Amino acid sequence: xxxxxxxxxxxxxxxxxxxxxxxxxxxxxxxxxxxxxxxxxxxxxxxxxxxxxxxxxxxxxxxxxxxxxxxxxxxxxxxxxxxxxxxxxxxxxxxxxxxxxxxxxxxxxxxxxxxxxxxxxxxxxxxxxxxxxxxxxxxxxxxxxxxxxxxxxxxxxxxxxxxxxxxxxxxxx
Numbered sequence: 001x002x003x004x005x006x007x008x009x010x011x012x013x014x015x016x017x018x019x020x021x022x023x024x025x026x027x028x029x030x031x032x033x034x035x036x037x038x039x040x041x042x043x044x045x046x047x048x049x050x051x052x053x054x055x056x057x058x059x060x061x062x063x064x065x066x067x068x069x070x071x072x073x074x075x076x077x078x079x080x081x082x083x084x085x086x087x088x089x090x091x092x093x094x095x096x097x098x099x100x101x102x103x104x105x106x107x108x109x110x111x112x113x114x115x116x117x118x119x120x121x122x123x124x125x126x127x128x129x130x131x132x133x134x135x136x137x138x139x140x141x142x143x144x145x146x147x148x149x150x151x152x153x154x155x156x157x158x159x160x161x162x163x164x165x166x167x168x169x170x171x172x173x
Contacts, residue, residue: 004108005043011099019095022128024057024119026088027076028148029104030155038104047100052089054160055121057130060086064144064172066111066133073145076152077133078117087161090121090128105131144172 029035029049039047061081064074078086093101099108106112112131119128149172156166 004103007108008099008103012096015098016095020092021098022126023091023093023101024055024088024117024128024130025091026057026086026130028151028155030089030159031151032158034151044100047097050091052091053121055088055090055119057086057088057117057119060084060117062086065138065140067139067142068145071145071148073143073148075145075148078130087165089159090119107131110134111137
């Protein structure tokens with residue numbers, strides 16, 4: 001467990017249990033094995049990430065704008081890009097569990113911030129929350145993290161994202 005566990009558990013205890021959020025996940029959380037390892041390391045074994053549904057975030061694209069020491073290079077966030085799209089999975093997360101997602105995505109440490117995205121899932125368009133690089137932490141200096149790209153590809157494969165999209169990820173585009 002890390003120092004954020006107590007902060008997350010306190011937030012869970014005060015969360016609105018009747019509320020839920022639609023969460024668009026497009027990054028390494030899609031790698032189920034890696035997520036389960038993270039969950040165990042951080043003391044959240046009680047939390048189950050639901051199956052989710054294949055989804056496409058509209059008018060956004062990946063941007064490698066977060067230099068990460070842990071990943072050894074820049075990792076991806078989202079940026080506005082009319083006509084472009086990013087694939088991922090859409091999850092409905094209960095209000096009590098949202099702080100765990102915030103921890104996983106780096107919002108607890110200020111690396112990321114929440115933003116709304118328009119997603120297409122099963123033929124309908126919805127609004128969902130995604131996590132993007134905090135503007136004060138964004139930079140495009142330095143190399144892309146090849147290790148991150150490999151994890152992104154594993155997650156995309158695990159999540160059943162389209163093959164042509166997975167190839168795009170593999171190229172670091």
